[in-house]
Amino acid sequence: xxxxxxxxxxxxxxxxxxxxxxxxxxxxxxxxxxxxxxxxxxxxxxxxxxxxxxxxxxxxxxxxxxxxxxxxxxxxxxxxxxxxxxxxxxxxxxxxxxxxxxxxxxxxxxxxxxxxxxxxxxxxxxxxxxxxxxxxx
Amino acid sequence: xxxxxxxxxxxxxxxxxxxxxxxxxxxxxxxxxxxxxxxxxxxxxxxxxxxxxxxxxxxxxxxxxxxxxxxxxxxxxxxxxxxxxxxxxxxxxxxxxxxxxxxxxxxxxxxxxxxxxxxxxxxxxxxxxxxxxxxxxxxxxxxxxxxxxxxxxxxxxxxxxxxxxxxxxxxxxxxxxxxxxxxxxxxxxxxxxxxxxxxxxxxxxxxxxxxxxxxxxxxxxxxxxxxxxxxxxxxxxxxxxxxxxxxxxxxxxxxxxxxxxxxxxxxxxxxxxxxxxxxxxxxxxxxxxxxxxxxxxxxxxxxxxxxxxxxxxxxxxxxxxxxxxxxxxxxxxxxxxxxxxxxxxxxxxxxxxxxxxxxxxxxxxxxxxxxxxxxxxxxxxxxxxxxxxxxxxxxxxxxxxxxxxxxxxxxxxxxxxxxxxxxxxxxxxxxxxxxxxxxxxxxxxxxxxxxxxxxxxxxxxxxxxxxxxxxxxxxxxxxxxxxxxxxxxxxxxxxxxxxxxxxxxxxxxxxxxxxxxxxxxxxxxxxxxxxxxxxxxxxxxxxxxxxxxxxxxxxxxxxxxxxxxxxxxxxxxxxxxxxxxxxxxxxxxxxxxxxxxxxxxxxxxxxxxxxxxxxxxxxxxxxxxxxxxxxxxxxxxxxxxxxxxxxxxxxxxxxxxxxxxxxxxxxxxxxxxxxxxxxxxxxxxxxxxxxxxxxxxxxxxxxxxxxxxxxxxxxxxxxxxxxxxxxxxxxxxxxxxxxxxxxxxxxxxxxxxxxxxxxxxxxxxxxxxxxxxxxxxxxxxxxxxxxxxxxxxxxxxxxxxxxxxxxxxxxxxxxxxxxxxxxxxxxxxxxxxxxxxxxxxxxxxxxxxxxxxxxxxxxx
Numbered sequence: 001x002x003x004x005x006x007x008x009x010x011x012x013x014x015x016x017x018x019x020x021x022x023x024x025x026x027x028x029x030x031x032x033x034x035x036x037x038x039x040x041x042x043x044x045x046x047x048x049x050x051x052x053x054x055x056x057x058x059x060x061x062x063x064x065x066x067x068x069x070x071x072x073x074x075x076x077x078x079x080x081x082x083x084x085x086x087x088x089x090x091x092x093x094x095x096x097x098x099x100x101x102x103x104x105x106x107x108x109x110x111x112x113x114x115x116x117x118x119x120x121x122x123x124x125x126x127x128x129x130x131x132x133x134x135x136x137x
Numbered sequence: 138x139x140x141x142x143x144x145x146x147x148x149x150x151x152x153x154x155x156x157x158x159x160x161x162x163x164x165x166x167x168x169x170x171x172x173x174x175x176x177x178x179x180x181x182x183x184x185x186x187x188x189x190x191x192x193x194x195x196x197x198x199x200x201x202x203x204x205x206x207x208x209x210x211x212x213x214x215x216x217x218x219x220x221x222x223x224x225x226x227x228x229x230x231x232x233x234x235x236x237x238x239x240x241x242x243x244x245x246x247x248x249x250x251x252x253x254x255x256x257x258x259x260x261x262x263x264x265x266x267x268x269x270x271x272x273x274x275x276x277x278x279x280x281x282x283x284x285x286x287x288x289x290x291x292x293x294x295x296x297x298x299x300x301x302x303x304x305x306x307x308x309x310x311x312x313x314x315x316x317x318x319x320x321x322x323x324x325x326x327x328x329x330x331x332x333x334x335x336x337x338x339x340x341x342x343x344x345x346x347x348x349x350x351x352x353x354x355x356x357x358x359x360x361x362x363x364x365x366x367x368x369x370x371x372x373x374x375x376x377x378x379x380x381x382x383x384x385x386x387x388x389x390x391x392x393x394x395x396x397x398x399x400x401x402x403x404x405x406x407x408x409x410x411x412x413x414x415x416x417x418x419x420x421x422x423x424x425x426x427x428x429x430x431x432x433x434x435x436x437x438x439x440x441x442x443x444x445x446x447x448x449x450x451x452x453x454x455x456x457x458x459x460x461x462x463x464x465x466x467x468x469x470x471x472x473x474x475x476x477x478x479x480x481x482x483x484x485x486x487x488x489x490x491x492x493x494x495x496x497x498x499x500x501x502x503x504x505x506x507x508x509x510x511x512x513x514x515x516x517x518x519x520x521x522x523x524x525x526x527x528x529x530x531x532x533x534x535x536x537x538x539x540x541x542x543x544x545x546x547x548x549x550x551x552x553x554x555x556x557x558x559x560x561x562x563x564x565x566x567x568x569x570x571x572x573x574x575x576x577x578x579x580x581x582x583x584x585x586x587x588x589x590x591x592x593x594x595x596x597x598x599x600x601x602x603x604x605x606x607x608x609x610x611x612x613x614x615x616x617x618x619x620x621x622x623x624x625x626x627x628x629x630x631x632x633x634x635x636x637x638x639x640x641x642x643x644x645x646x647x648x649x650x651x652x653x654x655x656x657x658x659x660x661x662x663x664x665x666x667x668x669x670x671x672x673x674x675x676x677x678x679x680x681x682x683x684x685x686x687x688x689x690x691x692x693x694x695x696x697x698x699x700x701x702x703x704x705x706x707x708x709x710x711x712x713x714x715x716x717x718x719x720x721x722x723x724x725x726x727x728x729x730x731x732x733x734x735x736x737x738x739x740x741x742x743x744x745x746x747x748x749x750x751x752x753x754x755x756x757x758x759x760x761x762x763x764x765x766x767x768x769x770x771x772x773x774x775x776x777x778x779x780x781x782x783x784x785x786x787x788x789x790x791x792x793x794x795x796x797x798x799x800x801x802x803x804x805x806x807x808x809x810x811x812x813x814x815x816x817x818x819x820x821x822x823x824x825x826x827x828x829x830x831x832x833x834x835x836x837x838x839x840x841x842x843x844x845x846x847x848x849x850x851x852x853x854x855x856x857x858x859x860x861x862x863x864x865x866x867x868x869x870x871x872x873x874x875x876x877x878x879x880x881x882x883x884x885x886x887x888x889x890x891x892x893x894x895x896x897x898x899x900x901x902x903x904x905x906x907x908x909x910x911x912x913x914x915x916x917x918x919x920x921x922x923x924x925x926x927x928x929x930x931x932x933x934x935x936x937x938x939x940x941x942x943x944x945x946x947x948x949x950x951x952x953x954x955x956x957x958x959x960x961x962x963x964x965x966x967x968x969x970x971x972x973x974x975x976x977x978x979x980x981x982x983x984x985x986x987x988x989x990x991x992x993x994x995x996x997x
Contacts, residue, residue, distance in 0.1 A: 012718040012720070013201075017199075082204075083200065083201055083203035083204035083207055084203050084204075084207050085203070103200050103201045103204060104193050104199060104200030104204050105198065105199055106197050107198075107199070
């Protein structure tokens with residue numbers, strides 16, 4: 001079971017994403033519609049994955065990635081983008097997002113994307129541990 | 138970004154000029170064919186986009202406004218292209234379609250912009266006159282409070298609304314709208330957003346309130362104070378925001394101002410403050426980034442009796458974190474409500490069961506050190522919470538149960554779980570301050586629908602899903618149009634082909650299954666509109682399913698089972714929480730102008746007219762139908778002989794000339810052979826023509842046949858007439874072949890490409906040299922054969938008009954082969970068709986010999 005933080009300024013979207021994840025998985029979900037709250041949340045809690053909208057008031061997704069990266073270089077960030085804005089999604093990936101998913105998407109697609117991101121995170125952690133073990137020998 | 142409105146405007150004024158000088162004939166053919174192809178392509182674009190949009194409305198997808206706008210843009214442009222090309226093809230014959238287009242376009246524009254009309258109402262409206270239907274006049278919060286007071290009959294504070302119309306008049310009075318120009322804002326610049334937000338708010342604070350509005354507020358307040366005087370409490374009011382779009386698209390909750398405990402003299406000042414809070418940086422961000430209009434920002438205000446609360450709180454009629462738990466959650470704090478939601482103090486929490494006793498399951502009473510209380514003069518301030526400090530519960534058990542009861546009454550009234558604000562006055566009277574739908578509801582996980590079920594006989598497990606869902610009922614086979622008349626309630630419609638005419642029974646059908654058809658076809662679209670679970674292209678339904686047989690159609694996993702499987706039917710019923718979201722409603726709204734199909738009877742000229750097109754689907758369907766007719770004329774026109782025809786050298790008793798529109802012939806020499814033909818339909822037809830032995834003498838094994846022939850006056854058919862040239866206008870996918878056979882003219886037109894929706898064969902036969910009864914017999918013979926190979930045939934006297942549509946390319950080729958054989962078979966048949974029995978014999982003979990059953994139509 002993973003702990004997932006969802007950031008989206010659209011309440012409906014936030015509610016739906018949380019519902020889909022809670023309905024279909026055992027993951028724990030925390031949500032916020034205020035991107036400015038995210039850093040505080042990441043500081044106080046351990047999250048295995050952040051799912052974020054790209055276009056939000058106060059702080060957009062790309063800025064958010066940069067800020068999260070300053071605090072935690074490992075946490076995967078999955079970006080959700082509006083229809084027809086792949087370029088900005090690609091920029092987000094260049095800036096350190098793990099991947100992006102474009103609306104419209106099927107409920108199953110977001111679940112697959114979450115699984116993949118968590119798997120990637122797990123492998124990355126294992127790799128780091130192996131490297132650390134190797135270096136300490 | 139180019140706005141959709143710009144595109145609409147551009148399109149509105151761009152009509153096609155069709156009066157161009159006449160170029161050489163071949164170029165005309167090419168141009169017309171080019172138009173036809175572009176029309177087909179636009180037609181497919183509309184159908185595909187429409188199917189995509191309808192799929193999104195199924196509830197399985199998450200989408201946004203960009204998607205809705207972008208797909209609408211595609212449909213609008215494609216439909217406009219269709220109209221343009223059709224008018225080019227027909228020399229402007231269907232210009233009436235432009236008017237239909239503009240009307241529908243404007244309706245879509247309206248649905249997209251979704252501008253809230255501000256109804257003209259009095260400036261102030263007492264709560265006694267308010268219900269939830271008045272959102273556009275008084276805003277969501279006020280409307281719900283009125284509903285609770287007047288229809289649910291629960292206690293709410295006295296009060297009145299300052300209407301949306303009052304807001305409009307206020308904004309108009311100092312021409313505030315002209316001052317507020319948000320379009321220049323750079324939404325990425327947070328500082329800039331703050332700056333403009335402050336500027337707008339300052340403007341509003343300084344603006345004058347129209348005198349008649351001021352008077353209305355003061356009179357309404359006077360009335361209010363009379364109503365509340367008997368309570369003996371304070372006579373101040375709270376001034377609350379009630380924006381028209383509050384809680385609609387985005388997170389505005391908590392953004393707008395509420396002023397507590399306002400003295401009468403300050404009412405208009407606080408009114409300004411609440412109105413100004415509409416223009417927060419966040420709201421401006423949405424206005425500019427998500428395509429709202431400034432005019433969409435409308436603020437009504439509620440002036441509500443101030444309840445000097447002993448305790449306040451929020452409650453949920455269902456546990457928002459566990460909807461499966463049948464419980465009501467009540468939070469309570471000492472003093473005024475804002476502390477219950479602001480997290481300043483830890484509230485009391487009570488969990489109440491929904492059982493008949495309203496059993497209190499849990500109580501959590503933390504210590505509360507401070508509370509918010511009405512200040513003696515105005516406003517509210519923090520004071521010590523004496524009872525809270527001692528850890529006393531805010532509510533007694535009977536009060537908890539009363540509140541729980543209220544929560545349930547509200548949930549029942551609104552039909553969905555509610556998030557409720559309440560307050561308890563110093564005399565222990567409860568008041569409901571707000572009730573709205575409860576958000577973020579974790580529904581109990583539904584069992585996923587099993588992909589296959591053991592213990593049930595699986596009848597069909599293939600096809601393409603056109604509308605998701607599960608339906609069960611008795612099989613009702615449709616073999617001809619008239620069968621629809623007796624369609625039983627709840628039956629499963631099973632047919633070989635799809636037809637938009639099935640719409641007449643879609644309110645009765647529990648599912649639809651067809652052997653052929655595509656999810657992007659017209660009928661599929663209708664099935665989605667009526668939400669009838671539908672599987673198409675099953676290939677074998679007509680053979681595998683029996684009339685009256687009870688079946689369950691699982692159009693989620695593409696399975697059809699024997700018997701009625703309640704488990705599946707139940708699992709197929711999906712609740713769709715997304716359907717309540719505004720973006721879903723916008724898509725649904727625009728689809729109303731795009732998808733419904735009203736023009737379903739092309740043969741009825743009264744009902745099949747451009748003026749009657751009410752949706753883009755109607756225009757598309759109409760244009761596709763008449764475009765085929767326009768193209769059909771291409772081969773029969775007087776220009777065909779001048780079109781640069783090349784002679785086809787072929788061992789057939791026909792003088793064939795070919796006009797290539799592009800891609801139909803390998804090289805451009807004076808003479809060509811069948812090996813040079815690249816046209817898919819032409820090759821299919823030629824293959825059929827060459828495979829059959831052209832008819833010799835009539836059969837000898839029919840009783841009395843020869844003797845009757847001997848006694849029949851045979852109409853002379855000169856060799857000259859037989860050898861009149863036949864013209865084929867072709868391209869790679871298209872063929873329009875006018876074959877002269879003796880005295881009759883037969884035209885076969887076909888399109889055989891990769892997109893199943895484009896494909897068709899049309900067969901027209903007219904004339905002949907025999908007597909009327911013989912010609913009639915010949916047409917009967919051909920009609921019966923064509924119907925056996927799935928053509929829909931209309932026969933008027935000796936004119937036959939048959940067509941078959943939407944088959945995959947391979948099947949169209951096979952059918953063309955059969956049509957070719959039929960052509961040769963019936964050559965000069967008139968002379969032998971001396972009675973009806975002979976016709977029956979010929980039909981059987983032909984089918985037996987030449988009809989290769991298309992057992993396995995390919996997929997699209």
